[in-house]
Amino acid sequence: MLSSLRFSVILLIICGGFYPVLVTGIGQALFNYQANGSIIMGKDGKPIGSEHIAQAFDKDIYFQPRPSAAGPDGYDATQSGGSNLAPTNAKLISSVSDRVAAYRAKNGLAPNMPVPADAVTASGSGLDPDISPANAFLQVHRVATARNVPEQQVQAMVTQHIEGRTLGIFGEPRVNVLMLNLALDNMK
Amino acid sequence: MVIDILQWVIFWGVLLALVFPVGSYMAKVFTGGRTWFDPVMDPIDNFIYKLSGIDPKKQQRWPAYVKAMLIVNGVMFVLMFLVLELQTVLPLNPDHLGFVDPWLAFNTVSSFITNTNWQSYGGESTLSYFSQMFAIIFPMFTSAATGLACGMAFIRGLGGSVDMGNFYADLTRAITRIMLPIALVAGVVLVVLGVPSTFAGTQTVNTLNGPLAPAAVSPASQPSAEATSTPAPAPTATSQGQQNIARGLVAPLVSIKHAGTNGGGWFNANSSHPFENPNPITNMIENLLMALLPASLLYTLGIMLGRKKQAWIFFGVMAAFFLIFLVVAYAGEIQGNPLLTKVGVDSTQGNMEGKELRLGQGETALFVTSTTAFTTGSVDAMHDSLTPLASITPLSQMMLNMVFGGKGVGFINMIMFVILTVFLVGLMVGRTPEFLGKRIQVYEVKLASISFLMHPLLILGFMAITFALQLDLSSISNPGFHGLTQVLYAFTSASANNGSAFAGLNANTPWWNFSLGVVILLGRYISIVLMLALAGSLAAKKAVPVTSGTLQTDTGLFAGVLFVTIVIINLLSFFPALALGPLAEHFAMLAGKVF
Numbered sequence: 001m002l003s004s005l006r007f008s009v010i011l012l013i014i015c016g017g018f019y020p021v022l023v024t025g026i027g028q029a030l031f032n033y034q035a036n037g038s039i040i041m042g043k044d045g046k047p048i049g050s051e052h053i054a055q056a057f058d059k060d061i062y063f064q065p066r067p068s069a070a071g072p073d074g075y076d077a078t079q080s081g082g083s084n085l086a087p088t089n090a091k092l093i094s095s096v097s098d099r100v101a102a103y104r105a106k107n108g109l110a111p112n113m114p115v116p117a118d119a120v121t122a123s124g125s126g127l128d129p130d131i132s133p134a135n136a137f138l139q140v141h142r143v144a145t146a147r148n149v150p151e152q153q154v155q156a157m158v159t160q161h162i163e164g165r166t167l168g169i170f171g172e173p174r175v176n177v178l179m180l181n182l183a184l185d186n187m188k
Numbered sequence: 189m190v191i192d193i194l195q196w197v198i199f200w201g202v203l204l205a206l207v208f209p210v211g212s213y214m215a216k217v218f219t220g221g222r223t224w225f226d227p228v229m230d231p232i233d234n235f236i237y238k239l240s241g242i243d244p245k246k247q248q249r250w251p252a253y254v255k256a257m258l259i260v261n262g263v264m265f266v267l268m269f270l271v272l273e274l275q276t277v278l279p280l281n282p283d284h285l286g287f288v289d290p291w292l293a294f295n296t297v298s299s300f301i302t303n304t305n306w307q308s309y310g311g312e313s314t315l316s317y318f319s320q321m322f323a324i325i326f327p328m329f330t331s332a333a334t335g336l337a338c339g340m341a342f343i344r345g346l347g348g349s350v351d352m353g354n355f356y357a358d359l360t361r362a363i364t365r366i367m368l369p370i371a372l373v374a375g376v377v378l379v380v381l382g383v384p385s386t387f388a389g390t391q392t393v394n395t396l397n398g399p400l401a402p403a404a405v406s407p408a409s410q411p412s413a414e415a416t417s418t419p420a421p422a423p424t425a426t427s428q429g430q431q432n433i434a435r436g437l438v439a440p441l442v443s444i445k446h447a448g449t450n451g452g453g454w455f456n457a458n459s460s461h462p463f464e465n466p467n468p469i470t471n472m473i474e475n476l477l478m479a480l481l482p483a484s485l486l487y488t489l490g491i492m493l494g495r496k497k498q499a500w501i502f503f504g505v506m507a508a509f510f511l512i513f514l515v516v517a518y519a520g521e522i523q524g525n526p527l528l529t530k531v532g533v534d535s536t537q538g539n540m541e542g543k544e545l546r547l548g549q550g551e552t553a554l555f556v557t558s559t560t561a562f563t564t565g566s567v568d569a570m571h572d573s574l575t576p577l578a579s580i581t582p583l584s585q586m587m588l589n590m591v592f593g594g595k596g597v598g599f600i601n602m603i604m605f606v607i608l609t610v611f612l613v614g615l616m617v618g619r620t621p622e623f624l625g626k627r628i629q630v631y632e633v634k635l636a637s638i639s640f641l642m643h644p645l646l647i648l649g650f651m652a653i654t655f656a657l658q659l660d661l662s663s664i665s666n667p668g669f670h671g672l673t674q675v676l677y678a679f680t681s682a683s684a685n686n687g688s689a690f691a692g693l694n695a696n697t698p699w700w701n702f703s704l705g706v707v708i709l710l711g712r713y714i715s716i717v718l719m720l721a722l723a724g725s726l727a728a729k730k731a732v733p734v735t736s737g738t739l740q741t742d743t744g745l746f747a748g749v750l751f752v753t754i755v756i757i758n759l760l761s762f763f764p765a766l767a768l769g770p771l772a773e774h775f776a777m778l779a780g781k782v783f
Contacts, residue, residue: 002241004256004260006239006241007240007260008263009267010236011360012322014368015329015363016322016326017322019329019368019371020437020440024387026376026379027384028386031380034383034384035386035439036384036386036388037391038382038466039393039433048393048395050433051382052466053462056397056427056431057395059401066545070457071426073427074426076424076431077434078283078313078390078432078433078434079310079313080312080455080456081310082457082460082542082572083570083573084542084570084572084573084690085541085573086573086668086773086783087541087573087574087777088668088773088777088781088783089666089668089782089783090667092541092573093527096528096541097531112532113532114533114534115532116537117524117528117533117536117537117538120533121533121541123540123542123543123544124460124543124544124570125455125457125544127462128546134534165191165468165548166469169191169194169195170469170471171467171547172468172547174545174546178396182396
């Protein structure tokens with residue numbers, strides 16, 4: 001019994017203490033940016049957000065991320081999570097239906113035009129930083145108008161920010177909303 | 189679609205290429221052979237043995253092996269419980285998280301000591317860094333190593349040795365020769381690819397957008413009709429243009445979470461969280477990490493028993509189940525949700541509710557299948573929002589509990605089905621059933637049957653109790669057939685020691701924490717003890733000579749019979765539950781019905 005206790009405590013120190021400290025040490029020393037959460041700094045030197053984490057945007061001059069169910073107003077990076085609504089839950093159908101109408105109205109789309117699924121469904125983490133290129137292109141007109149710049153310029157910016165499948169194979173083509181919006185603010 | 193299939197092919201290609209070297213390496217580790225890590229690890233091992241006062245060379249028969257396993261697990265259980273309950277006075281709590289409710293602590297410790305990793309809590313809002321290290325990362329190593337050790341003892345028994353090895357030595361070698369090296373390398377790779385690893389606490393930022401306009405309530409949380417009469421909720425950081433970004437020792441945890449088929453996330457959203465899984469490459473790595481050891485173990489089994497063909501037969505049957513379920517999961521998701529298509533959603537992306545865009549449908553379906561085949565339980569999409577058809581994949585694989593399975597315990601379950609199949613087939617053709625040259629008699633069939641029956645008994649029994657006594661039914665978050673599936677999923681996940689969840693179910697209540705904790709413990713230890721007893725009994729028997737009348741278990745024909753037997757006895761146990769849950773919901777959805 002006593003030897004089992006000593007045995008367990010030693011393993012606890014190795015696996016729970018030594019191991020994570022070692023990985024963190026290597027990470028902090030060699031890959032400091034990633035190890036601290038890929039935090040992006042603004043011009044004033046203050047942190048703006050993380051490259052990997054979606055934040056809330058509601059102004060017309062910005063591209064909008066996917067809907068979020070993390071926290072009461074969404075995008076709460078201390079309460080990650082999805083809606084966990086079942087596909088047959090009436091709440092899901094009505095909220096998506098509302099979002100479809102809002103998306104069409106906001107971006108000046110025809111009332112019967114199908115809307116990209118990623119634009120109106122909540123992501124798994126509530127912090128999905130990306131939107132689909134289709135979703136981004138549909139927002140170009142609105143953003144360009146609000147910023148009072150030519151549409152082609154915004155369009156080009158989106159195209160520039162499309163990240164393709166990794167090695168042409170893995171994952172989906174996508175646009176990182178925060179990085180795109182930052183680039184728009186730095187335009188001119 | 190072609191690209192999605194290509195990703196699966198690459199996954200299987202890489203996995204198969206790794207099975208040979210890793211499988212033979214593990215055989216070396218557990219048969220006392222020399223390995224690369226010996227010069228570094230031998231002194232560490234000896235230090236551990238010496239300090240604990242353990243003789244690693246002392247051979248244990250199965251009762252002694254089981255006793256050592258239960259005592260060590262029991263001691264670790266107490267240590268972890270203390271860590272959680274003392275969180276508020278222990279160090280490394282930069283975000284000042286509060287006291288952990290004892291029911292929650294019981295559930296969490298039961299869950300992590302057994303390699304289940306069911307989480308009734310959200311990691312970033314409940315556990316301090318100290319707790320994550322010593323009550324989560326620590327058992328992620330030891331629970332996987334415990335499964336691995338028991339699997340090795342089981343193989344030694346099947347190989348005809350009544351001495352099943354030494355539990356302490358097996359556990360130590362599993363950690364120092366297998367888990368630690370893999371986790372260390374994978375952990376650093378994950379950091380490079382964007383997974384954080386820091387002792388710094390939450391990072392607060394002012395967002396680019398600034399405060400949200402008052403009307404701009406997130407559509408995901410639109411207030412319901414009743415909510416309008418209650419006073420407005422306190423303003424959140426989000427609405428005021430701020431974001432608090434939780435961080436932590438994420439990479440080391442995510443690495444061992446998959447390498448040890450554990451599954452518990454640092455964050456509530458698990459591997460769908462961009463910090464746990466920032467891109468399609470990390471997703472593929474996490475997928476491979478969880479598949480690596482369970483798949484390679486079959487090759488280890490083939491080497492240690494000197495019966496590689498037999499091992500490949502098992503591998504083939506498991507892979508067949510895996511591929512069928514992968515196609516089911518994918519087919520369910522790519523068509524999208526017809527109810528949403530009707531309200532104007534473009535269905536070309538498939539079902540995107542609860543999904544992460546970057547990972548794509550192909551890799552997500554692969555993850556859903558892997559995490560429940562290899563009994564990891566981590567999720568890169570919210571299973572609760574899967575289409576009913578796709579949700580059959582995780583449910584069925586947890587019910588079967590032998591599609592590769594977790595460390596060690598996966599093929600132990602497979603052998604249980606083999607014993608039952610040999611018995612049934614023996615009855616049909618009128619031969620004495622044999623396996624690996626040993627007679628299968630009443631005692632073995634009894635043990636295998638009880639071990640098999642425990643699983644449906646725990647799942648359906650506890651489900652029945654919950655509904656009959658109406659215990660905490662308000663935890664069910666989705667109405668209609670899906671609500672039943674939430675309960676079915678929870679108990680299946682617990683009994684299979686998987687840990688994935690239909691996360692809408694609010695499991696952080698006394699009944700759910702208690703009942704799931706109990707199911708987890710029974711689901712783990714009863715079958716391990718019974719099956720080690722079975723191996724011990726087989727080892728003590730005299731080998732019978734192979735004759736033309738011997739039932740061959742390493743042929744394609746036997747593989748077919750085994751596959752069919754597994755399907756039939758599991759359908760008999762679980763089909764009614766599946767019919768009332770996901771199947772009913774599927775047909776309701778096709779008929780346009782909402783709940």
